[in-house]
Amino acid sequence: MTPSIANETGSIGKADGLEQAGAIEQPGWTLPDRGRVGVLCLFATEFALFSIFVVAYVFYIGKSLSGPTPSQVLELPIWATICLLSSSVTVAIAERALKGNRIQQFKFWTAATILLGLEFLRNTAVEWRHLIQDFHLTITTNLFGTTFYSLVGLHATHVAIGLTLLLLALVLGLRGSMQGQARRFELLSWYWHFVDAVWVAVFTVVYVIGR
Amino acid sequence: MATTTYFPESVGQTEALPLPSRLHEWIVTVDHKRLGILYIATALFFFAVAGVLAALIRLQLAYPNNTFLPPDVFNRLMTMHGTTMVFLVGMPFFAGLANYLTPLMIGARDMAFPRLNAFGYWIFLFGGILLYFSYVAGEGLAGHGTAPDVGWFAYAPLTERAFSRGTSTDYWILAIILAGIGTTASAINVIATIISMRCKGMTLAKMPLFVWLMLVVSSMVLFILPPLTAGQMMLLLDRYLGAHFFDTQAGGSAVLWQHFFWLFGHPEVYVLMLPGFACASEIIPVFSRKPMFGRAAMIGATVAIGMVSSGVWAHHMFSVGMSTWSNVFFGAISMVVGIPTGIKIFNWLGTMYGGKIRFDTPMLFCIAFLFQFLIAGLTGVMLAVVPFDWQVTDSYFVVAHFHYVLLGGLLFTLFGAIYYWFPKATGKMLSETLGKWHFWLLVIGFHLTFDTLHFAGILGMPRRIYTYAPGRGWETLNLIASIGVIFQAAGVACLIWNIIRSLRKGAPAGNDPWDAWTLEWATTSPPPEYNFAVLPEVRSSRPLWDLKHPEDPDWRYE
Numbered sequence: 205m206t207p208s209i210a211n212e213t214g215s216i217g218k219a220d221g222l223e224q225a226g227a228i229e230q231p232g233w234t235l236p237d238r239g240r241v242g243v244l245c246l247f248a249t250e251f252a253l254f255s256i257f258v259v260a261y262v263f264y265i266g267k268s269l270s271g272p273t274p275s276q277v278l279e280l281p282i283w284a285t286i287c288l289l290s291s292s293v294t295v296a297i298a299e300r301a302l303k304g305n306r307i308q309q310f311k312f313w314t315a316a317t318i319l320l321g322l323e324f325l326r327n328t329a330v331e332w333r334h335l336i337q338d339f340h341l342t343i344t345t346n347l348f349g350t351t352f353y354s355l356v357g358l359h360a361t362h363v364a365i366g367l368t369l370l371l372l373a374l375v376l377g378l379r380g381s382m383q384g385q386a387r388r389f390e391l392l393s394w395y396w397h398f399v400d401a402v403w404v405a406v407f408t409v410v411y412v413i414g415r
Numbered sequence: 416m417a418t419t420t421y422f423p424e425s426v427g428q429t430e431a432l433p434l435p436s437r438l439h440e441w442i443v444t445v446d447h448k449r450l451g452i453l454y455i456a457t458a459l460f461f462f463a464v465a466g467v468l469a470a471l472i473r474l475q476l477a478y479p480n481n482t483f484l485p486p487d488v489f490n491r492l493m494t495m496h497g498t499t500m501v502f503l504v505g506m507p508f509f510a511g512l513a514n515y516l517t518p519l520m521i522g523a524r525d526m527a528f529p530r531l532n533a534f535g536y537w538i539f540l541f542g543g544i545l546l547y548f549s550y551v552a553g554e555g556l557a558g559h560g561t562a563p564d565v566g567w568f569a570y571a572p573l574t575e576r577a578f579s580r581g582t583s584t585d586y587w588i589l590a591i592i593l594a595g596i597g598t599t600a601s602a603i604n605v606i607a608t609i610i611s612m613r614c615k616g617m618t619l620a621k622m623p624l625f626v627w628l629m630l631v632v633s634s635m636v637l638f639i640l641p642p643l644t645a646g647q648m649m650l651l652l653d654r655y656l657g658a659h660f661f662d663t664q665a666g667g668s669a670v671l672w673q674h675f676f677w678l679f680g681h682p683e684v685y686v687l688m689l690p691g692f693a694c695a696s697e698i699i700p701v702f703s704r705k706p707m708f709g710r711a712a713m714i715g716a717t718v719a720i721g722m723v724s725s726g727v728w729a730h731h732m733f734s735v736g737m738s739t740w741s742n743v744f745f746g747a748i749s750m751v752v753g754i755p756t757g758i759k760i761f762n763w764l765g766t767m768y769g770g771k772i773r774f775d776t777p778m779l780f781c782i783a784f785l786f787q788f789l790i791a792g793l794t795g796v797m798l799a800v801v802p803f804d805w806q807v808t809d810s811y812f813v814v815a816h817f818h819y820v821l822l823g824g825l826l827f828t829l830f831g832a833i834y835y836w837f838p839k840a841t842g843k844m845l846s847e848t849l850g851k852w853h854f855w856l857l858v859i860g861f862h863l864t865f866d867t868l869h870f871a872g873i874l875g876m877p878r879r880i881y882t883y884a885p886g887r888g889w890e891t892l893n894l895i896a897s898i899g900v901i902f903q904a905a906g907v908a909c910l911i912w913n914i915i916r917s918l919r920k921g922a923p924a925g926n927d928p929w930d931a932w933t934l935e936w937a938t939t940s941p942p943p944e945y946n947f948a949v950l951p952e953v954r955s956s957r958p959l960w961d962l963k964h965p966e967d968p969d970w971r972y973e
Contacts, residue, residue: 238527238611245603249637256645256675260660269666344657347666354652354660 243391247398250362254402257358258409261351265414268346274415277339284327285407288363291320292400295370299393303386311377314370317396321367328360352410359406362399370396445529446944450536451515452840455833457540458507464547465499466907468492470900473864477897479885487557489881490564495546497567498587500821502594503543505687508829510535510601512690513629515840517605519935519942520623522614522951522958527607531600539597546590554581563587566879568680569650571661571672576654585654588647595640602636605629614934615952621973623933623956624707627714628693631721635686639725643679646672670735677728685724687821689717691828692759695781698828698835699763701931702778703770706957706969713762716755723752733804742801749799756792760785775929776850780831783858787823791816794869809879812872815865823861830857830910837914838928842940843921845913853909860902867892867899932957 265274298313332353335341343353369392376382382389432440441449472492475484484492514532518525526532546563555561561583565574574584609630613622622630650672652658659665661672700707707713729737729745737745763785772778794816798804807813830853838844871892876883883889927936937959938947955961955969 233615235611235613238607241607241610242528242531242603245606245637248634249599249603249641252638252641253645256642256678260645260649260671263668263671264666267666343652344659347659350652350658350660350665350667354649354658 237387239387239391240394243394247394250398250402254355254358254405257351257355258405261355261409261414264347264351268348270346272339272341272345272348274348274352274410277335277341278411278415279331280411281327281331281407284324284331285403287320287327288324288400288403291317291324292397294320295393295396299386299390302382302389305383307377307380307382310382311374314374314377318367318370318374321363321370325360325363325367328356355406356410359399359402362402366392366396366399445525445533447514447518447526447529447532448840448942448944448946450532451511451513453536454507454511454514454539457536457543458504458511461499461503461507461543463907463911465496465504466904468496468499470904472496473897473900475881476883476893478894479883479890481882484881486881487561487564490566490879491562493879494563494566494587498546498563498591499543501567501683501687502591503539503546505821505825506594506598507539509629509632509686509690510539510598512694512832512836513601513605513633516836516935517608517626517629518612519839519938519946520626520933521609521612521617522934522947522953523608523612524945524947524950526604527612528604532604535597535600535604537597538600539594542590542593542595542597545593546586549583549586549590553583553586555583556580568673568676570676571646571650571653572663572667572669574650574654574672575661585651588651592644592647595644598636599640602633605633606637609633614950617953621953621956624696624710624713625693625933628689628696628717631717632686632689632693635682635689635721635725639679639682639686642675646675646679649675670732673732673735674729677731678725679728681728681731682721682725684817684820685720688825689720691784691825692717694828694832694835695763695784697931697933698777698781698831699766701835701929702773702775702781703767704773705766705770706932707762708765708768709758709762710956712758716758716762719755720752723748723755727752730799730804733801734808746799746801746804750796753792753796760789760792775834776845776847776854777831777835777929779851779854780827780834783854784824784827784831787819787827787861791819791824794819807872809877810872811868811876811878814878815868815872818865818868822865827857830854833910833914835929836935837917838924839935839940839942841918841921842924843917844924844928845917845921849909849913849916853906853913856902856906856909860899860904860906863899863902864896865899867895871896927959932960934958937962 294313294317298310298317301307301309301313341349341352343349373382373385373389373392376385441453444450444453471484472489475481475489514526517523549562551560553559553561553563555564556579557564561581563569563583563586565579565584565587569584569587572578609622609626619627649658649660653660653662659667661667661669663669696707696713727745727749729741730749733742733746763781767782794812798807798813798816834845834850871889872878874888874892876887876889876893883893924940926938926940928940929936934947934951934953935942937951951958953961955973957969961968961970
């Protein structure tokens with residue numbers, strides 16, 4: 205009896221099939237897409253990172269030795285939140301458009317996502333300018349300033365990274381090289397949804413519970 | 416008998432390239448086997464460096480009132496020894512083993528993300544170089560050329576700018592963040608590889624135990640490194656932007672860093688230890704000629720360790736003044752970890768029981784590991800008893816305990832793993848004679864050093880001191896401990912000589928020198944770049960047994 209070795213792509217050399225596809229494709233044997241697994245792992249570790257900053261924020265609520273306090277200076281960033289949350293919808297539409305190979309729509313909705321993300325960051329910038337200039341709250345002022353700027357800043361950094369990647373996708377789309385990249389763009393849209401979900405947590409902790 | 420290889424013997428891959436081209440190939444490689452070897456070679460290099468640091472420390476402590484090392488140098492050696500052993504030896508050893516073996520064991524041609532893999536290695540390497548660059552460029556209290564001297568735990572607020580002047584602490588922070596990014600990249604890669612790249616038929620239930628344990632370790636890494644990274648980011652904000660995370664004068668907490676650090680630091684012990692378990696779980700069955708006893712219990716115990724060990728961190732902090740209920744909780748949970756760990760010990764013993772044991776070098780290391788790790792676990796349970804911990808905390812008893820875990824447990828299994836898989840990676844056998852010299856010298860040296868240190872600790876010798884006064888009953892114990900270093904160093908020298916000798920004129924290994932059962936032995940030694948000419952298909956957890964024994968395959972019983 206010889207072992208049965210079923211494999212259609214058993215060519216010697218760097219297996220081309222493996223380079224292209226996300227998972228090993230063999231008849232009757234399908235495994236999860238490796239890109240998706242990798243991105244989910246990235247989210248897990250990012251989630252843990254944000255958790256520690258959230259813990260530090262919650263731990264230091266009300267422990268500042270001097271003002272200003274959150275209730276004195278923070279306002280609910282409703283408009284910024286609406287922008288960021290709706291950008292999750294636009295990126296989902298862009299992703300669908302790319303899957304259906306509707307490149308014009310893809311470009312439009314990706315651009316819309318970028319604009320919404322930029323508007324969110326502009327709001328953060330205005331808020332920080334207001335806090336720094338009018339209330340003299342900086343990262344060195346008190347524990348509130350320390351934890352506030354680091355947590356919100358960490359999230360804003362993630363938004364900026366996401367925007368950079370979206371911009372890259374848009375530029376590639378304008379140059380006509382996004383066809384067939386739906387799988388990669390899907391992962392980027394997941395990242396964008398993740399950044400949104402983190403904002404919901406940050407919003408709740410900083411602007412609702414912490415105020 | 417049917418063929419026992421997934422690779423045709425006739426196809427060779429030897430090409431004689433000039434030396435610069437060969438070195439260039441190593442630098443640009445994205446092959447998981449080469450990166451695995453790079454990881455392990457780097458780990459061995461840093462192991463030698465940190466071993467020299469340890470030898471200097473033991474030399475200083477051999478006699479009371481010794482003036483061989485000044486106190487500031489001692490503090491730097493102690494910090495660099497601990498940091499190096501954890502982040503630049505233990506972690507890359509894990510990454511190297513996982514990289515080299517996982518794709519081979521699951522019948523894949525490479526990791527899921529080969530380029531991410533190379534990125535992880537190089538960023539880890541530069542993190543390590545950055546750490547040691549502090550000896551040239553770091554600024555500290557002792558002036559120019561000061562390495563970090565804050566301990567591998569770097570307790571804030573002592574690491575705040577007011578108390579740790581200069582840049583030496585920043586070298587520690589940045590080097591460890593970089594190495595951590597590399598480890599995280601490795602962990603993501605290992606998980607994606609295991610989930611998405613298994614060959615046909617290899618369900619999770621049929622995966623080799625090594626791969627299972629690597630899956631658990633990698634998942635732990637994802638959740639435990641961020642607390643350290645976040646804490647280090649906060650410390651950098653404190654040091655450079657004037658934030659107050661750990662600044663007690665602004666109302667900050669002096670204990671918060673300890674919580675974040677040990678939230679990483681304790682699970683980290685298991686992240687270091689589980690790869691050792693993984694190696695033992697492959698070696699012990701093969702050299703006992705029996706399948707693993709209680710495979711499912713082993714997997715369950717590993718997952719349990721992964722989860723429970725993440726909730727025990729504050730047992731490192733019994734003496735900082737937590738509430739009684741915190742002490743009780745963390746003491747009790749710490750003892751609970753002993754249960755899944757005990758299950759594992761019985762799994763290995765049950766595997767050996769009634770087996771035809773072959774006492775080759777890899778197996779010797781694993782047997783010593785069983786004894787030593789058991790003792791390490793028992794002193795661990797002792798330390799989980801809060802009143803006992805109050806007596807011996809920050810003493811040499813603790814030092815002896817965790818060196819029993821990491822040296823007697825982890826290092827022994829890693830040495831076993833080197834003897835076991837070296838033939839696969841190079842095609843040459845290591846010498847059994849030198850291997851046995853290595854083993855026995857290391858056993859003698861290890862017990863001389865660390866058995867005695869338990870007693871020094873119980874007699875009250877504090878850790879992290881650079882010298883001590885005579886007349887407290889510590890002199891003989893310390894002298895014996897320092898003599899043990901000579902034996903340990905001689906043992907490691909045997910290993911290095913063994914490796915060099917075998918690379919030059921070792922006996923050819925063949926595909927399967929140990930008559931083993933997992934897929935890495937089904938290809939050539941060393942494996943070709945693409946691992947398997949045809950992707951394997953497996954039907955049981957011992958696919959190679961099935962190939963060798965078609966008349967009595969495992970899948971009939973699984």
